[in-house]
Amino acid sequence: MSLWDYANPRKFMETSAKVLPLIWTLAGLCLTIGLIWGFFFTPDDYKQGSTVRIIYLHVPAAMMAINAWVMMLVASLIWLIRRHHVSALAARAAAPAGMVFTLIALATGAFWGQPMWGTWWEWDPRLTAFLILFLFYIGYIAFWQAIEDPDTAADLTGILCLVGSVFAVLSRYAVNFWNQGLHQGASLSLDKQENVSDVFWYPLLVCIAGFVLLFFALVLTRTRTEIRMRRIRALEARERLV
Amino acid sequence: MIPDLGKYAFAVLASYGSGLGLLIALVVATVLRGRKVRHRLEAIEKRQGRTNG
Numbered sequence: 500m501s502l503w504d505y506a507n508p509r510k511f512m513e514t515s516a517k518v519l520p521l522i523w524t525l526a527g528l529c530l531t532i533g534l535i536w537g538f539f540f541t542p543d544d545y546k547q548g549s550t551v552r553i554i555y556l557h558v559p560a561a562m563m564a565i566n567a568w569v570m571m572l573v574a575s576l577i578w579l580i581r582r583h584h585v586s587a588l589a590a591r592a593a594a595p596a597g598m599v600f601t602l603i604a605l606a607t608g609a610f611w612g613q614p615m616w617g618t619w620w621e622w623d624p625r626l627t628a629f630l631i632l633f634l635f636y637i638g639y640i641a642f643w644q645a646i647e648d649p650d651t652a653a654d655l656t657g658i659l660c661l662v663g664s665v666f667a668v669l670s671r672y673a674v675n676f677w678n679q680g681l682h683q684g685a686s687l688s689l690d691k692q693e694n695v696s697d698v699f700w701y702p703l704l705v706c707i708a709g710f711v712l713l714f715f716a717l718v719l720t721r722t723r724t725e726i727r728m729r730r731i732r733a734l735e736a737r738e739r740l741v
Numbered sequence: 742m743i744p745d746l747g748k749y750a751f752a753v754l755a756s757y758g759s760g761l762g763l764l765i766a767l768v769v770a771t772v773l774r775g776r777k778v779r780h781r782l783e784a785i786e787k788r789q790g791r792t793n794g
Contacts, residue, residue, distance in 0.1 A: 538744070539744060549750070556757065614748075728778055730782060
């Protein structure tokens with residue numbers, strides 16, 4: 500069984516119908532457990548006080564904002580190189596989820612920044628890169644809406660996705676590239692010495708798992724909808740010919 | 742039940758309110774659009790006497 504078998508819409512619909520209930524359930528469970536654990540059962544941070552609780556939404560949302568764009572990039576490249584329609588539709592399906600995750604990261608960051616930095620917004624490298632990424636998401640979605648021919652839309656949005664990837668990378672590494680601005684470096688690291696304390700780390704891991712699963716559930720569900728829309732257009736076109 | 746959030750209560754509650762609100766809106770919009778499109782396809786296939794794969 501090859502991965503490319505899922506490029507067949509029929510195979511994709513069959514397999515996704517089987518796994519989706521499990522992914523939705525796991526996503527709901529992880530998010531409920533992680534957010535309740537983080538909000539109600541973790542202590543205040545010695546520096547940031549109760550605002551540390553914002554980490555359970557802000558960090559997973561920011562991670563998934565970038566990862567969603569990376570997934571769109573991979574799917575777009577598959578479309579541009581191998582012309583598999585399901586991959587183009589999956590990229591399209593991921594964009595609204597990525598846009599909402601970016602918006603959550605920006606909004607929670609502003610609410611967190613105001614008491615900690617004394618400002619809602621600063622033209623800091625990471626914040627600015629995230630804002631540009633958000634604008635790229637809006638442009639990407641608008642591009643799909645604006646172009647009537649789906650193959651042309653997939654081609655052009657695929658190229659836009661390649662260009663936007665620069666800002667997805669900058670959103671992640673801006674703090675390292677320009678050692679300036681208000682935003683701190685990475686809160687999470689494989690190096691245990693650099694990580695947040697375990698009392699915050701474990702609920703955060705559960706929340707990250709919840710966001711990843713939610714993203715998969717949303718992308719699969721929305722891709723199924725896009726495949727159906729494509730079939731509707733084909734059937735309606737055939738009706739018009741008869 | 743709600744922990745004492747002290748002087749940062751607004752920042753924390755606003756973050757959770759906006760974050761969860763956006764997530765719920767995204768999930769509801771996704772599910773409702775999926776349902777609407779599925780029904781539309783079923784109606785067309787019924788009209789044309791076809792079955793969906």
